[in-house]
Amino acid sequence: MVASTFPAGFEGVVAKCLAAAGVRVFRMCGGLALYEAEDRFPFFSNTFLVLSSVSGKQAAFEKMVAEAGRSMPKLRNRRGSFRVRFSEGNRFVGVPKSLTLAAEKTIVRNTGMTVDRVNPGTEYWFLLRSEGFGFFGELLRKQTAHKPRRGELRPELANLLCHCAGLPPNAVVCDPFAGYGAIPAQMIRHFPFSRLYIGDTDEERVTLLKTLSADRRVAVSRSDARALDHIGPGSVDRIVTDPPWGVYSPIDSSLPRETLAEFARIMKAGGKIVLLTACSELWVAAAEDAALETAETFPVLVNGKKASVLVLIKAGFGGL
Numbered sequence: 001m002v003a004s005t006f007p008a009g010f011e012g013v014v015a016k017c018l019a020a021a022g023v024r025v026f027r028m029c030g031g032l033a034l035y036e037a038e039d040r041f042p043f044f045s046n047t048f049l050v051l052s053s054v055s056g057k058q059a060a061f062e063k064m065v066a067e068a069g070r071s072m073p074k075l076r077n078r079r080g081s082f083r084v085r086f087s088e089g090n091r092f093v094g095v096p097k098s099l100t101l102a103a104e105k106t107i108v109r110n111t112g113m114t115v116d117r118v119n120p121g122t123e124y125w126f127l128l129r130s131e132g133f134g135f136f137g138e139l140l141r142k143q144t145a146h147k148p149r150r151g152e153l154r155p156e157l158a159n160l161l162c163h164c165a166g167l168p169p170n171a172v173v174c175d176p177f178a179g180y181g182a183i184p185a186q187m188i189r190h191f192p193f194s195r196l197y198i199g200d201t202d203e204e205r206v207t208l209l210k211t212l213s214a215d216r217r218v219a220v221s222r223s224d225a226r227a228l229d230h231i232g233p234g235s236v237d238r239i240v241t242d243p244p245w246g247v248y249s250p251i252d253s254s255l256p257r258e259t260l261a262e263f264a265r266i267m268k269a270g271g272k273i274v275l276l277t278a279c280s281e282l283w284v285a286a287a288e289d290a291a292l293e294t295a296e297t298f299p300v301l302v303n304g305k306k307a308s309v310l311v312l313i314k315a316g317f318g319g320l
């Protein structure tokens, strides 16, 4: 069994993706999936081989280290060095030295590896969860080292937003608030489309966006999401986007209304808009004004900040 972490709030989306891939899921909770699969999924952050677990009253680091000592299987073909980490509520925490030493002893005994607390080849984690269980695992895949720039989404999150859109074959897709291009980068790498419109008002970001792909189906423009004159009416199947949150600079209060009026113009009937925002009330109200139906809204955590995913639909037939 393996365990993978992902941005909290997307449990339903991850469950659907795993089911579609025929993966057997044992447990799904706040940003964590325990399942059986060899495949890699781009929406996962860290992935662990689960070596032991505890639940209920036993869920404390002391019990977990003791359980690992009793039940850790012998792992053949392991070489090099490792270190042990203790994580609680998605944060690394300090534990008494005796606990670290006991855990290291167990791992050395079962793998033949050596301890390197500074520059290890791999890591073994004890993860304690608020749901009343914990597991001990070998880190198989670490989330990509890419450090997002200010306002940039992590690739896993951008990937999950694209999944929320459920792209039909030959979809015409658009991200008009593309920023550094986290969403289009996932679209280009992992999703089918026939045309992808990308835009932003910021000149420097548009220059960067132009380096994303040489694919002729990708059209990059310096454009305002409220006036997408280069996109014809009723021509877009999906918009997946992350408008400004008003965190770094205040947003114009008319932005949601004017943007969604423009989105309604370019969308095909039945088309879907997936929007990540920290001010969902403004966007839901604006959706009503633009006669877009709010099909779904769910809370997510983005770098510890509360946000929402909104799925809006342009009423009518076709496009789904």
Ligand SMILES: C[S@@+](CC[C@H](N)C(=O)[O-])C[C@H]1O[C@@H](n2cnc3c(N)ncnc32)[C@H](O)[C@@H]1O
Binding pocket: 151, 152, 153, 154, 176, 177, 178, 179, 180, 181, 182, 183, 199, 200, 201, 202, 205, 223, 224, 225, 226, 242, 243, 244, 245
């Ligand atoms: C939250 S950021 C998007 C970040 C992006 N998802 C990423 O991962 O890099 C919002 C972006 O919208 C752009 N923006 C602000 N107002 C805009 C407008 N009216 N039309 C188009 N883009 C706009 C900003 O320059 C910024 O890059």
